[in-house]
Structure formats: structure tokens, C-alpha cells
Amino acid sequence: MSEDDSSNSAGELHEKRRSWLDRISSAISGEPTTREDLVEILRDAQADGLIESDTLRMMEGAINVSGMSVADVMVPRSQMVALALDTDFTDIMREVVDSGHSRFPVHGEDRDEILGILLAKDLLRGVVPGSPAVNIRELLRPAVLIPESKRLDVLLREFRQSRNHMAIVIDEYGGVAGLITIEDVLEEIVGEIDDEYDEAEDPGALIAAQADGQYLVNALTPIGDFNERFGADFDDDEYDTIGGLVTAAIGHLPEAGEELTLGRFGFRVARADSRRLHALHVSVHADPLQDA
Helix, strand or coil, X not given: CCHHHHHHHHXXXXXXXXXXXXXXXXXXXXXXXXXHHHHHHHHHHHHXXXXXXXXXXXXXXXXXXXXXXXXXXXXEHHHCCCEECCCCHHHHHHHHHHHXXXXXXXECCCCCCEEEEEEHHHHHHHHCCCCCCCCXXXXXXXXXXXXXXXXXXXXXXXXXXXXXXXXXXECCCCCEEEEEEXXXXXXXXXXXXXXXXXXXXXXXXXXXXXXXXXXXXXXXXXXXXXXXXXXXXXXXXXXXXXXXXXXXXXXXXCXXXXXXXXXXXXXXXXXXXXXXXXXXXXXXXXXXXXXX
């Protein structure tokens, strides 16, 4: 490349940067007048190569969050994984393991009576041999109660300042409408956040045999693959995945621990969130016709 070509390229890049900076300066001095105008400037900057596409998505997410309320992203009451105070310790541990969550609202006789938040890590003292019986009430942390109308950007700031990671959402009548976590808010900005409980998308890991003879099945497993693995004949005309089939059969978005039997297969929900079913424990029963 000649020196003239290099100079021209550098000049064009400088002109793009200057043009973009001019538009940012205009924004600071009173323009743009709407969020849409600001987003348009950012998209122009990304098109000019001044910011990465991932950066643009996060900036757009941050702008959108400022116009959203808790009600827009909360986990609704019907899908909350909550524990009753009088639940047996063994049942609580089973629920904690099955759900994969780290924090749980604990309620009294009424689900609207939130007594506090239980952290899964606080239950570890109860599984140490020789340790005294665990008093769940003594382990509870104070619950943060917020209205459905609270803005997400305000809530995020409060989460950071208080170091709380969960809040209980209260409706206009004082009842529990749902819950929201700091992860729910952050996902609106940066997109889906996978943790150590999220299933791998590797097709080879969609169905995993367990030591107890059951199988852990990713809900995104195609029905055709499930049929081939287990010699089943589930219809895949209406639903593509085993998770879609089970959700339709149950009749609602299931919660962790819900069970269903279809033919010779027993399904128990291993993990689900407010958006979709993630994983299933599957047990295969003997075919009664073959036994006959």
C-alpha cells in the first residue's frame, strides 16, 4: 500500500471519528430528544466500526432498562420456587438441589406471608454429621419488598448499594406478585447469563445417564433424538423438543419438582425458570406388553 493510500485511509477513519464525535457532542448539548435518536447515533457508531456489536447491544440494553419496570421482567408468583417454613429439612434440601437456585423465599401458612430469604449455603451446617438440628427461621435473611412499578435502573442501583440479590415484588393489594433477582435485571442489559447449573448446548450431552438408572435430559433435546435413544414413538409434528412436549402435556410452564407420566416414561422437572423448561429427570419403566 502506498503512502497516499495509507494517508487516505487514516483520513477517512479520522473523518468518521470526528463525525461520530460531532453527533455525540450534539447529543450532550441538547440532542437527541428521544431514546430512539440516541440509539440511532450508537448504531451509526457501530456501523462505522467505532464500537463493537456486543457493546452496542449492552448500551441499548442499558437504555431500554431505564424505561422498564419490575413488572416487565419479574418471575410471577405462579412460577416462584418458595419454601414453607414448616417443610421438613430433607424436603427442603431436595428442593434446593432440584431447582439449582441459591436463594429461596420462605413463607408461613399463607404464601403472601413472606418471612424472609433462605440462602442455600446456610443449609450446609445441617448436613454436617453430629451437628444440631437446623432451625430454618434462625437462618432467614430479611426480605426486601418492592412494588411492581419500581424502575429497573433504580432497582439495580439499590441492589448494588445494599448487596441484596433478590427482592419480593408486592402488588397494589399487598400480596406477593412475584420475585426478581439482580441476574434478571442484568440479563436485560447483557443478555442471557449462563451459570454452572445451565445445561451445555453440546448435542452429545443432551441425554446423560445417571448412577441411579435415571437420565438427565436437556429440555432442548429434539423429540426425534429422544425417540431414537429410548425406542419411543412420541409425535414431533406439533412440538420439536422434549421440553415442549412435556410443557404442553402439563398444561403450563412447569416448576422444578413437577412430575408427569407419558406411556412408559416418567418425567420430573429438574430445572426451570420463568422463561422455559431447562432439564428433566427421566425414568424408563418396563413395557407392560413386553412383560406379558
